[in-house]
Amino acid sequence: MATLANRVALVTGASGDIGGGIARRLGAAGASVIVGYVGAVESAEATAADIQQTGGQATTVQLDQRDPDAIDNCLKQIRETHGRLDILVNNAAWNIGIPFPDLDALSPDIWDRVLETNLRAPFLLARTAASLLKADGGGHIVNISSAGGISPGSSSIAYSCSKAGLNHLTRCLAVAMAPEVQVNCIAPGLVEDTRMANRLPDAVAEGARRQAVLGKVGQVEDIAEQVHTFVTSESVSGQVIVIDGGMPGAMR
Numbered sequence: 001m002a003t004l005a006n007r008v009a010l011v012t013g014a015s016g017d018i019g020g021g022i023a024r025r026l027g028a029a030g031a032s033v034i035v036g037y038v039g040a041v042e043s044a045e046a047t048a049a050d051i052q053q054t055g056g057q058a059t060t061v062q063l064d065q066r067d068p069d070a071i072d073n074c075l076k077q078i079r080e081t082h083g084r085l086d087i088l089v090n091n092a093a094w095n096i097g098i099p100f101p102d103l104d105a106l107s108p109d110i111w112d113r114v115l116e117t118n119l120r121a122p123f124l125l126a127r128t129a130a131s132l133l134k135a136d137g138g139g140h141i142v143n144i145s146s147a148g149g150i151s152p153g154s155s156s157i158a159y160s161c162s163k164a165g166l167n168h169l170t171r172c173l174a175v176a177m178a179p180e181v182q183v184n185c186i187a188p189g190l191v192e193d194t195r196m197a198n199r200l201p202d203a204v205a206e207g208a209r210r211q212a213v214l215g216k217v218g219q220v221e222d223i224a225e226q227v228h229t230f231v232t233s234e235s236v237s238g239q240v241i242v243i244d245g246g247m248p249g250a251m252r
């Protein structure tokens with residue numbers, strides 16, 4: 001039997017590169033996948049269609065997770081349409097490239113948008129989904145943060161801080177939602193062939209590949225496989241695992 005048969009999974013930002021890979025992996029394992037997006041409806045529908053074409057179940061849901069009311073409505077909708085939720089993957093995020101030394105460019109509005117999307121929303125989603133995730137006693141949350149949340153780097157100070165917060169939110173929720181819900185986190189470094197990675201200057205991407213002790217960085221499939229491992233585990237909670245090809249700076 002498929003490992004996730006009869007499970008329902010919400011993957012936020014599944015119109016994106018990594019979220020799409022996670023949604024497909026969970027769909028292939030038998031989960032009924034709810035593909036989240038904010039604007040890219042065609043991409044979300046393509047992800048859902050891929051899952052359906054291989055015999056899986058998938059629907060799409062539009063959610064601007066900066067809006068707390070939209071989160072409430074989304075979970076209400078899931079309760080009505082699916083009646084349960086076993087897996088929440090907090091994958092959606094927003095970033096903008098602002099070099100760390102350019103402090104003046106990091107305005108309060110940008111700071112708020114990054115923190116609302118990348119940190120407040122995963123908390124609100126977990127809070128709102130808690131009763132559904134706890135109902136069967138075997139719920140899972142997987143947060144997707146970044147190696148930039150461990151070492152000071154990545155697209156901006158706000159992004160780096162939002163992901164550091166998400167790493168710690170993982171540990172706090174693992175305590176708060178036990179024993180019914182396991183909460184874990186993946187902190188990717190550069191992930192090859194993603195639009196987010198392609199927006200990096202060549203020198204930054206090349207530097208990441210060079211520093212990786214394995215001589216290569218992660219792929220979307222590596223992240224998706226780790227999500228599947230977390231959501232099929234029964235004894236792991238509060239953990240942050242880095243997937244970056246083995247970067248000395250992120251070995252803490």
Ligand SMILES: NC(=O)c1ccc[n+]([C@@H]2O[C@H](COP(=O)([O-])OP(=O)(O)OC[C@H]3O[C@@H](n4cnc5c(N)ncnc54)[C@H](OP(=O)(O)O)[C@@H]3O)[C@@H](O)[C@H]2O)c1
Pocket residue numbers: 012013014015016017018019036037038039040041043063064065066090091092093094117144145146147187188189190191192194195196197
């Ligand atoms: N790619 C990398 O190298 C890398 C490295 C480290 C960490 N990460 C993390 O991995 C995750 C996925 O990244 P990715 O590369 O797949 O990025 P991506 O392709 O840019 O996807 C981002 C996703 O987030 C969604 N999103 C943005 N703002 C939102 C909002 N307000 N409400 C709901 N959804 C929103 C987007 O929806 P729409 O498509 O509808 O706009 C999209 O689906 C993120 O958490 C990112 O920080 C990525």
